[in-house]
Amino acid sequence: MSKVFKFGEDVEGYSIPVLNEREIRAAAGILFIMMFIAINAAASRGDFTLLKYAVVIFLTDILIRVFINPKFSPSLIIGRLIVRNQTPEYVGAQQKKFAWIIGVLLAGTMLVHLVILNLSGPITGLICFICLIFLFFESAFGICIGCKVYSLIYRKKAQHCPGEVCEVKDRQAIQKTSLVQLLIVLGFIAYIFLTVSFFNDNFKVQPFNLFPVESTTQAK
Secondary structure (H helix, E strand, O other), X not given: OOOOOOOOEOOOOOOOOEEEHHXXXXXXXXXXXXXXXXXXXXXXXXXXHHHHHHHHHHHHHHHHHHHOOHXXXXXXXXXXXXXXOOOOOEEEHHHHHHHHHHHHHHHHHHHHHHHHOOOOOHHHHHHHHHHXXXXXXXXXXXXXXXXXXXXXXXXXXOOOOHHHOOOOOOOOHHHOOOXXXXXXXXXXXXXXXXXXXXXXXXHHOOOOOOOOHHHHHHHO
């Protein structure tokens, strides 16, 4: 029974239970896509059906991770299958559990507010935005925002963080950013603003259909 209800896995060479960060990022990407599509449908069409399903799925998946075992989480299983040929990157399980508890609280609030009470408003929008930010940072950058909150609250350094960010060390040359590179980024941002300023009216024009159906019908 202890093997079923367990958080983290014992790996040789690690003194604490750990998880594979690669499959966690893959799972976060899967959940991000699901939530993004559902939120977009609610925001653009006013249809909350997909979002209600997404909230139930999201909450169920996170509850399995926290209260049963992460290795039984459907999204993590799919993530494991996707990255099975990649070398594992082990991270401490304790800070991940804390981060996922935050996810349970957010998803639980959404369940009560949106699914049970069938209400929408600023609270729903704010929680959806926070969930997307958490999932995006995890999947795209490997940054666990909840793990950083864990370190702030418990006042102790988390062990085995993604990318070894918990360890104090000098950045390597390939990680350093020069002044020229920063100026390129600022220049690119200015370029985007100028493009919007000059071409916004042109870009708003609907494109013409290369093969219009109407002309084909008239020819018949």
